[in-house]
Amino acid sequence: MAELRKVHGSENSFFLLDQTTLAQPLPAAMLKAFTQRITDRQTGLLGGADGVLVVDDAPGAAGRMTVINADGTYAKMCGNGLRTVARYLGEKTGQTQFTVQTAEAKLSVHREADLAPQVPAYSVEISPVSFEPTALPFAELNTTKIINQVLPAIDPALHFTAVAVPNPHLIAFVPEAELNGTKIGTIGQRLNAPNPYFPEGVNVTFATIEAPHTLFARTYERGVGFTNACGTGMAATSLAFALTSDQTDFDQLNSVYNPGGMVQTVVHEANGTYWIELIGNATVTDLIDVPDAALAAGEFTGAQVASTGEEAAYQAFVKQLPYRLVATR
Numbered sequence: 367m368a369e370l371r372k373v374h375g376s377e378n379s380f381f382l383l384d385q386t387t388l389a390q391p392l393p394a395a396m397l398k399a400f401t402q403r404i405t406d407r408q409t410g411l412l413g414g415a416d417g418v419l420v421v422d423d424a425p426g427a428a429g430r431m432t433v434i435n436a437d438g439t440y441a442k443m444c445g446n447g448l449r450t451v452a453r454y455l456g457e458k459t460g461q462t463q464f465t466v467q468t469a470e471a472k473l474s475v476h477r478e479a480d481l482a483p484q485v486p487a488y489s490v491e492i493s494p495v496s497f498e499p500t501a502l503p504f505a506e507l508n509t510t511k512i513i514n515q516v517l518p519a520i521d522p523a524l525h526f527t528a529v530a531v532p533n534p535h536l537i538a539f540v541p542e543a544e545l546n547g548t549k550i551g552t553i554g555q556r557l558n559a560p561n562p563y564f565p566e567g568v569n570v571t572f573a574t575i576e577a578p579h580t581l582f583a584r585t586y587e588r589g590v591g592f593t594n595a596c597g598t599g600m601a602a603t604s605l606a607f608a609l610t611s612d613q614t615d616f617d618q619l620n621s622v623y624n625p626g627g628m629v630q631t632v633v634h635e636a637n638g639t640y641w642i643e644l645i646g647n648a649t650v651t652d653l654i655d656v657p658d659a660a661l662a663a664g665e666f667t668g669a670q671v672a673s674t675g676e677e678a679a680y681q682a683f684v685k686q687l688p689y690r691l692v693a694t695r
C-alpha cells in the first residue's frame with residue numbers, strides 16, 4: 367500500500383506523495399495523469415485539491431519537493447506546499463531545521479511554535495527572487511522591469527509588480543471593492559491562456575493594504591484557478607509591499623490574511639538580493655493508503671482514508687483570528 371496524505375497550508379490543499387516509499391517512482395506522465403485525476407474537484411479524492419506535492423530523495427537535503435498543479439503543469443515552487451513538505455520530512459527525519467531541494471534551490475525550513483493546539487507551523491525560505499523578464503517570463507510589455515507600473519496592455523489603471531520567486535507572480539494593490547470583483551479572474555484567465563505577455567502563464571494576486579504590516583491577498587493561480595491562498599503569491603506581494611509602500615519595511619513581520627486564514631512574512635534584502643520568510647500552518651487533514659497496483663495505474667481506487675482531526679483545530683484557529691475579511695475564492 368502506498369501512503370499519501372492530504373495536507374494544506376492556509377487551506378491551499380495538496381496530496382503529498384513520498385515516492386521513496388514506493389517500490390519504484392512513478393514515471394512523469396503517470397504522475398501528471400494521477401494529479402489531474404486525484405485533484406479533480408468533482409471526481410477526485412476527498413473533494414480534490416489544488417495540486418500534488420511529490421517528495422523524493424535529494425543529495426545534501428532532507429528531500430526534494432516537486433510541485434504539480436491540478437491541471438498537470440509543473441511549478442518551480444509552492445510556498446504553502448513547502449511548509450507541509452517540511453513538516454513531513456521533519457517528522458520523518460526527526461529534524462526541526464534543514465533544507466529541502468526545490469526546482470531552483472535548496473531552501474531552508476524550520477519548525478515554528480504551534481499556532482494553536484494541533485496547528486503545527488513552519489517557516490520556509492522563498493527564493494531565488496528575480497525581476498528579470500527572462501525569469502518569469504514576460505514579454506511585449508515595453509519594459510524590462512515591472513515594479514508598481516501601469517501595463518496598458520493588461521489594464522488601463524492598475525499598478526502592477528511582476529516578480530519570480532522563482533515561480534511567476536503579477537501583483538496589484540487594489541481597493542477593497544476590487545478585491546472581490548471580477549477583474550482578477552478576467553486577468554488571471556486571460557494571462558493563463560495563450561497570450562504574448564506571460565507566455566508560460568502567471569499567478570495573479572490582488573491585495574489590499576489593511577493596516578501597517580497587514581495585507582489581505584486573493585490569488586488566481588496558474589494551473590489551478592482561484593485558491594484559498596497562494597504562499598509564493600503572499601510572499602511576492604509582501605516584497606512588493608516593502609518596495610512600494612511606507613507601511614512596512616524589510617526585516618519587519620507582516621500578517622497576510624487570505625480566504626483560507628493567515629500567514630506571516632518577513633522580507634529580507636542583502637546587496638540587492640531578496641528572499642522572503644513565509645511562516646504559517648502545515649496541516650495534515652487525512653492519511654491515505656492507496657493499493658500499489660492502483661497507484662501504479664495512476665489511480666486511487668481502493669484508497670483507505672483516515673481523518674487526523676486536525677482540520678477542526680485549524681478552523682478553531684482561524685475563527686479566533688483578530689479579524690478576517692472573507693473574500694470569495
Ligand SMILES: N[C@H](CCC[C@H](N)C(=O)O)C(=O)O
Nearest residue numbers: 441444445446533596597598
Ligand atoms: N500555481 C503555482 C504553483 C503553486 C503555488 C502556490 N500554491 C503556493 O503556495 O505558492 C504556479 O504554477 O506557479
